[in-house]
Amino acid sequence: MKLFDTHAHLLDEAFDLDREAVIASLPEKGITKVMEACCDEAGIDRVAALVERVPFFYGSAGVHPHSADEWTNETGDHIRRALRRERMLAVGEIGLDYHYDFSPRDVQKRVLDEQLSLAKELRLPVILHDREAHGDMIDLLRAHKDGLQGVMHCFSGSYELAKECLDLGLYVAFGGALTFQNAVRPIDVVKRLPLDRLLIETDCPYMTPVPYRGQRNDPSFVRITLDRMAEVRGEDVGLLADALYRNALRVYNIAEEADA
Ligand code: NI
Numbered sequence: 001m002k003l004f005d006t007h008a009h010l011l012d013e014a015f016d017l018d019r020e021a022v023i024a025s026l027p028e029k030g031i032t033k034v035m036e037a038c039c040d041e042a043g044i045d046r047v048a049a050l051v052e053r054v055p056f057f058y059g060s061a062g063v064h065p066h067s068a069d070e071w072t073n074e075t076g077d078h079i080r081r082a083l084r085r086e087r088m089l090a091v092g093e094i095g096l097d098y099h100y101d102f103s104p105r106d107v108q109k110r111v112l113d114e115q116l117s118l119a120k121e122l123r124l125p126v127i128l129h130d131r132e133a134h135g136d137m138i139d140l141l142r143a144h145k146d147g148l149q150g151v152m153h154c155f156s157g158s159y160e161l162a163k164e165c166l167d168l169g170l171y172v173a174f175g176g177a178l179t180f181q182n183a184v185r186p187i188d189v190v191k192r193l194p195l196d197r198l199l200i201e202t203d204c205p206y207m208t209p210v211p212y213r214g215q216r217n218d219p220s221f222v223r224i225t226l227d228r229m230a231e232v233r234g235e236d237v238g239l240l241a242d243a244l245y246r247n248a249l250r251v252y253n254i255a256e257e258a259d260a
Pocket residue numbers: 007009037093203
């Protein structure tokens with residue numbers, strides 16, 4: 001069984017002491033591909049360097065809403081340059097976060113708008129982060145619907161919101177939250193969505209699944225979310241894993257033959 005963690009942050013300081021060992025341990029645990037999601041401008045070159053060094057890693061470049069107020073006139077070109085490199089495949093993670101509001105909301109919206117335009121120009125998928133900002137997020141995505149491709153990561157919204165994402169051409173990704181005791185709504189959504197638009201991810205080092213909550217998350221725990229998704233949907237784990245893997249290749253435009 002091959003697993004693709006479609007959203008991870010191995011460059012987080014939580015991995016500073018054992019990053020190489022964690023990465024080296026992944027293939028034997030069935031994790032054959034990882035998308036390293038970039039969070040801020042300083043991360044763009046770090047992600048590109050990690051991806052260059054580790055052949056089964058892929059990367060994104062972009063500015064997270066938390067860091068939106070660090071956007072400058074040069075940031076767009078910095079992202080463009082990084083995304084010309086091999087296995088640098090998406091603009092992300094980008095979005096709106098009205099839970100923390102680390103950047104002013106008007107700045108978050110402007111920076112998201114710029115990066116959605118950039119993704120369209122480059123014909124690349126986006127990795128989207130939406131926390132308590134559903135209305136503004138959907139409005140902006142609708143304005144960029146033409147050519148929009150990508151994933152709504154760490155999905156925690158309603159079925160109606162998930163449907164909106166599907167109608168916009170997006171995939172919907174679930175992580176450790178699917179295993180939480182109070183996961184009533186995500187479970188309902190996972191049951192009802194079409195198999196060909198689902199993804200799994202860890203968002204490590206955050207969002208550690210049950211029963212490891214409180215510990216650091218890492219890409220190998222994507223298996224726990226897979227098992228839970230199979231249970232919830234009443235599907236065979238192996239068949240589900242195959243389908244999710246193919247979805248991940250498709251959303252990030254990775255050629256199947258590159259996977260031989
Ligand atoms: Ni993330």
